[in-house]
Structure formats: structure tokens, C-alpha cells
Amino acid sequence: MDFQIGAMQGEHDQLRKGTWLEEEDERLISFVQLMGEKRWDALAKASGLRRSGKSCRLRWLNYLRPNLKHDQISAEEENIIIQLHERWGNKWSKIARILPGRTDNEIKNYWRTYLRKKLAQNQEEKGKEDIATTAIGDKIWKCESDEYDENLWGSKSSSWDGCSDGSGLLLSSGDFELTSSPYENRLSDYWISLSVLSNNDEQDSNEMKCYDECNNSMVDHDQYWSTIVPGHHDYDQCDTWNTSGSLWDMN
DNA sequence: AACTGTTGCAACCGCAACTAT
DNA sequence: TATAGTTGCGGTTGCAACAGT
Numbered sequence: 254m255d256f257q258i259g260a261m262q263g264e265h266d267q268l269r270k271g272t273w274l275e276e277e278d279e280r281l282i283s284f285v286q287l288m289g290e291k292r293w294d295a296l297a298k299a300s301g302l303r304r305s306g307k308s309c310r311l312r313w314l315n316y317l318r319p320n321l322k323h324d325q326i327s328a329e330e331e332n333i334i335i336q337l338h339e340r341w342g343n344k345w346s347k348i349a350r351i352l353p354g355r356t357d358n359e360i361k362n363y364w365r366t367y368l369r370k371k372l373a374q375n376q377e378e379k380g381k382e383d384i385a386t387t388a389i390g391d392k393i394w395k396c397e398s399d400e401y402d403e404n405l406w407g408s409k410s411s412s413w414d415g416c417s418d419g420s421g422l423l424l425s426s427g428d429f430e431l432t433s434s435p436y437e438n439r440l441s442d443y444w445i446s447l448s449v450l451s452n453n454d455e456q457d458s459n460e461m462k463c464y465d466e467c468n469n470s471m472v473d474h475d476q477y478w479s480t481i482v483p484g485h486h487d488y489d490q491c492d493t494w495n496t497s498g499s500l501w502d503m504n
Numbered sequence: 505a506a507c508t509g510t511t512g513c514a515a516c517c518g519c520a521a522c523t524a525t
Numbered sequence: 526t527a528t529a530g531t532t533g534c535g536g537t538t539g540c541a542a543c544a545g546t
Contacts, residue, residue, distance in 0.1 A: 270516070271539090294531065310532075311515065346534060357534075362513050 269303040273312055277302055281309055282317055315356045322354035326363055334360055334367075 273281075284300040290313065293306030302309065326334070330352055337348045345357035345364075352360065 272514075272541095292531080306531075307517095308515075315514075343535065358514075361535075366512065
């Protein structure tokens with residue numbers, strides 16, 4: 254290969270930043286194939302790329318890595334992202350592990366765009382739900398049922414505290430870049446439909462088994478999650494997944 | 505055509521966790 | 526065990542592309 258990267262930026266020792274050039278991508282790919290996806294600092298130096306190891310790693314993981322999906326996020330994937338975000342919050346890398354071919358960065362960007370649109374839509378529909386809501390610190394707590402119990406709102410220990418029937422939902426306002434009450438109704442509108450599903454899931458997850466690392470046996474899918482995420486296992490305790498579902502079929 | 509505002513996303517930054525020595 | 530180096534993560538920024546005027 255006859256790369257001119259050094260000449261392109263002048264023969265100085267400063268690390269390059271910003272958009273990657275095609276030549277840099279090609280060189281990075283060839284050195285990853287040569288040295289593997291480890292020791293990024295060493296790889297960066299060995300490759301002659303004037304990039305930090307960190308930058309090389311990011312470029313590889315988010316763009317060059319094989320099996321990455323570069324098409325639009327499907328409705329099925331979008332649904333999974335919504336459900337998992339409701340459950341895990343901004344744990345983008347964790348969510349990304351459930352969606353092979355998608356990166357944490359991609360999901361994070363998608364969510365920000367997606368939520369912004371959703372909130373804009375829901376702004377017009379606010380006030381249609383009667384939901385008990387209170388704020389504790391930077392958290393927003395809400396309860397969708399008639400079983401709302403003020404005495405329980407003080408606890409932060411569980412997502413379901415605050416409602417005696419367990420239908421409460423904890424939202425972190427930091428997740429939405431929203432901190433003041435005028436937005437709470439909109440959030441409520443949007444998240445209300447998710448809480449029921451999550452509550453069911455919370456209960457069912459206790460009965461799940463893990464495959465391989467955890468129990469070395471096949472998981473019993475609950476009806477809901479096996480529909481949403483084909484072949485999924487107890488995602489809170491075990492990151493092992495049966496990737497036989499259509500969602501994992503990558504071109 | 506030129507300017508301005510908005511959007512989407514690639515890439516960077518800071519920090520915490522992990523690993524090697 | 527201590528420390529330095531590396532990796533992983535989430536938040537943020539910068540900029541190209543696009544839309545509207």
C-alpha cells in the first residue's frame with residue numbers, strides 16, 4: 254500500500270483529529286487484521302496513523318467493524334431500544350449488545366433524535382392521562398394506577414416503589430435532558446404505555462433462567478420478551494443470547 | 505443565489521474501570 | 526500492593542447536509 258497520510262498532514266508529531274480519510278480507514282483495517290482488536294495504542298503507533306489508539310478503536314468499533322449494519326434502524330429494533338431504555342436508562346453499550354450490528358453511539362444518537370421527535374409530538378397531547386407524579390432530586394416518579402400511595406414516594410430503592418400495586422415507574426430526568434415540571438406531563442404521556450409492559454417483565458424475569466454462563470441450560474422465554482427479542486435470555490443477569498432470531502440475521 | 509436555522513451523526517473528551525507489570 | 530497504561534462508557538461538540546426564507 255502506498256499511503257500518503259504523513260504527507261497529507263505534514264510531517265509533524267501532532268495527532269490528527271476529525272473526520273477519517275479513506276486512506277486512514279484502509280490502513281486501520283489492514284492493521285486490525287494484522288494485530289487484532291486489542292492494544293489500540295500499539296496498533297496506532299505501528300500503523301503509522303497519526304491517530305490516538307482511542308480514536309482508532311472508536312473508528313473501528315463504530316464504523317469499520319465487520320457485520321455492522323449501516324441501514325436505518327427498523328421498527329422492530331426501535332421497539333427494543335425503547336423497551337430497553339425504559340428498563341436500563343442510558344446504558345447505550347448494554348442496549349447495543351442486544352442489537353447486534355448496532356453501536357452504542359448509533360443507538361445513543363438515534364434515541365436523542367427519536368425522543369426529541371416523540372416529545373414534540375406528545376406536547377400536543379399532554380394532559381390526557383391522569384398520572385400521579387412527583388420529583389425527588391433529579392428523578393421523576395410517577396404512578397399510573399389508583400393505588401398511588403404518597404407514603405411510599407420517599408423511597409428511591411425500587412423502580413416500582415410509590416405505588417402499592419407496583420405499577421410505579423422511575424424516570425431519570427437526566428435521561429431526557431429535562432429538569433422542570435412542565436415537561437412531566439409529556440413524559441408521562443410517552444412513557445405510560447411502557448410501564449405496564451415493564452412491570453409484567455419485572456415479575457416474569459424472576460422466573461427466567463440463564464443459558465450457558467449462568468445456569469448452563471436453555472432459558473424459558475417469557476411470552477412478551479420472546480416476541481420482542483427473539484431468543485433472548487435473562488438480560489439482567491446474563492449477557493448470553495441465542496442469536497437465532499431474525500433480528501440477528503445480518504447480511 | 506445567498507443567507508440562516510435545523511438536523512443527524514461522526515468523533516472527541518473526561519472519567520471510571522480494568523489490566524499488566 | 527502500587528502504579529502506569531489501556532479500554533470502555535456516556536455525555537458533548539462540531540460540522541456537513543439539508544430546508545426554509
